[in-house]
Amino acid sequence: xxxxxxxxxxxxxxxxxxxxxxxxxxxxxxxxxxxxxxxxxxxxxxxxxxxxxxxxxxxxxxxxxxxxxxxxxxxxxx
Numbered sequence: 022x023x024x025x026x027x028x029x030x031x032x033x034x035x036x037x038x039x040x041x042x043x044x045x046x047x048x049x050x051x052x053x054x055x056x057x058x059x060x061x062x063x064x065x066x067x068x069x070x071x072x073x074x075x076x077x078x079x080x081x082x083x084x085x086x087x088x089x090x091x092x093x094x095x096x097x098x099x
Contacts, residue, residue, distance in 0.1 A: 028056050 023044065029036045036053075078085055086094075 025038075025040070025044065027038055029038060
């Protein structure tokens with residue numbers, strides 16, 4: 022299934038969506054939601070932490086924590 026997501030302007034309670042030439046379908050499902058234009062600002066400390074964890078994983082993939090062990094660890098802390 023191919024999905025297309027677009028943010029389009031509403032003009033007089035109407036919208037127009039142009040489909041790519043390679044999109045072939047006789048019928049489509051349309052879901053209309055108001056656009057959420059909030060910008061998400063990720064704190065620099067969080068970006069740094071993810072990069073650090075990614076680097077550590079790439080250097081030593083075997084040292085990654087198994088998801089089951091991770092969940093047990095969290096349960097024990099509660």
